[in-house]
Amino acid sequence: MSESSSAFDYDLFVIGGGSGGVRAARIASSEYGAKVAMAEEYRMGGTCVIRGCVPKKLMVFAAGHGATIDEGAEYGWTVTKGAFDWSVFRHRLDAELNRLESIYTRNAETAGVTIYHQRATVAGPHEVRLADGRQVRARHILIAVGGTPFVPEPYRGLGAWTSNDVFLSDSLPETILILGGGFIACEMAGIFQGLGSSVTQMYRGRQILRGFDDDLQEHVAAALVQQGVALEVNTDLTSLEKLADGRFRACDTQGRERVFDKVLFATGRVPNTAGLGLEEAGVALGRGGAVMVDDFSQSNVPSIFAVGDVTDRIQLTPVAIREGHAFADNVFGGKPVTVDHTNVPSAVFTRPEAGTVGLTEEQARESHDIEIYQASFRPMQTAFIGAETKALFKLVVDKPSRRVLGCHIVAPGAGELIQIAAVAVKMGATKDDFDATIAVHPTMSEELVLMRKPSR
Known part of the structure; x- marks a missing residue:
């Protein structure tokens, strides 16, 4: 590159403070001495830590204890099973997420990374514009903004939940309709059923967990039904209306009309690139706005890279972390490292x-x-x-x-x-x-x- 280092404010600017972006920033800074900055508009830790894997798994643990108590009684223990207190769990969950967020922030800063707690967009091949109006120049830009829940067009703006919202609720719904058949929908169905809600899961396809092994699909579906989830496949919404009392009236392709306290759309996730300025900077985007990259996570604009869910390769946190580390090794360590995306568990x-x-x-x-x-x-x-x-x-x-x-x-x-x-x-x-x-x-x-x- 013809421009000298003095022409740039940073060697690397990372947009997105999730697992993949933080790993890339830390390795580039601490191991290779790069001058690194990153911007996160919500909370450090990204989807996995703040509104995905971690809080979800804690909810899974909470939901499973009810069955454990019942099993203990069958084994001979004298137990008294009360109701689940969401407020107690929610308080501990908030404290844990705050703790993890501070760890992510501290680890990045300790590694020498400058953090901007605001939205950043791409203003050019080497330019990043911050929400406060400042513009900085970086030799390399890494897009690590992850994905965002997808809600079908007719139902946006109604106030239904996505996976981003369930962890912020002040109370558990008595009845909930979960739309979707992927792993998020299935996990949430099991969670809410285990915590005491009456759960209906509706999926328009033949069977849940499309893309997984057929026998695995059948076993998980049977388990959900045995636990009390009303699993309705080959069924889709025809209309959804929010009522004056805050509940939802749902009509479906089977001709039913029902009212639910809450509706959760778990209908997939899309790359979170809307309004990021990538197309204006000349970056090629694929289906759903995914950043198109090569084996080295490089886009068609040589100075702009992307890792994690925003590339829509494999939407898993450990994959994003591995991609972020490989990016830093390759670009700043001079090591031609790529990530093998086969046989990922x-x-x-x-x-x-x-x-x-x-x-x-x-x-x-x-x-x-x-x-x-x-x-x-x-x-x-x-x-x-x-x-x-x-x-x-x-x-x-x-x-x-x-x-x-x-x-x-x-x-x-x-x-x-x-x-x-x-x-x-x-x-x-x-x-x-x-x-x-x-x-x-x-x-x-x-x-x-x-x-x-x-x-x-």
Whole structure:
């Protein structure tokens, strides 16, 4: 680049204070000595820490304790189960999020990063405009603004919830309609049901968790229904009206008209690029406003990069963190580092949880001669007290090479289990490697190494 360093206020300006942006800023500054600034218009920590993964998982924990109390009684404990007090939980949740936000801020500042607590937009290939009117110049600009919930056009402005709002509520609704079939919708359905709300989940598709393995979908759907969620697939809204008392009247394609205290749209997320100035700066955007980048997270404008959900590659926090670190290594450390987006594990925190890594059975059949090893059973802990919810352990195996192409689990703690299984799948482990491993007994996960004959 012909311009000298003195022509820039910063070597790097990061727009967005979430996990990916903070990682990139910290590594660029602390490890490579770059002069770095970042801007965050809401709260440091981004979606995951403030209004996503962390508060959601804490709500999952809270929702699960009711069933744990019931199970304890079945095991012989004398228990008195009262009502869930949302205000107590909400107070502790707010305190925890404040603590985490301060940690994110402190870690970035300790690394030498200057933080602007305001909105920033792109004003040119090297220019960033702050909300207070200041304009700064940066040799490199990193877009790390994440995604934002999508609400279909007819229903915007009605005051329905998105995933951003549920953590800010002053009370729990008695009845709630959750629209969507993705992991956020399914998790929220399980959370609100577990906390005592009457939950209806409506999804226009054939089955929830589109894109996940078919057997995993069926198991999670059955568990939601068993817990009391009214799951309505092949159904969509035809109209939604907010009533004078604050409730919502919903009409659907099945001809029903019902009233709910709250409506939650969990109908997907889109890159948060609206009004960011990227198109005006010449940056190519893809579907839904995603920043188009190459393997090194570089856009078509050489000085502008993007990581995380805003690129719509894989919308997972650990992926954003890895991409942010790789960006800093590449641009400021001179290391040609890229991120491998294959065999990335993920989890759905329903009850029981679902974990997955690698190819689904349907994906694998398109290009492989495969065998399926599958076990479905009632786990010992809950079978003892007569519960009907089943666990699922499934391996998708390439028949000629015996390599495990995919692993899918629905079971308590599946998020923890799939992390370990993902190491084996990423390493290219074969079914013979699994078979050679001695089981830990009695556990649910021993099924992973005990399935000797293919089910199909």
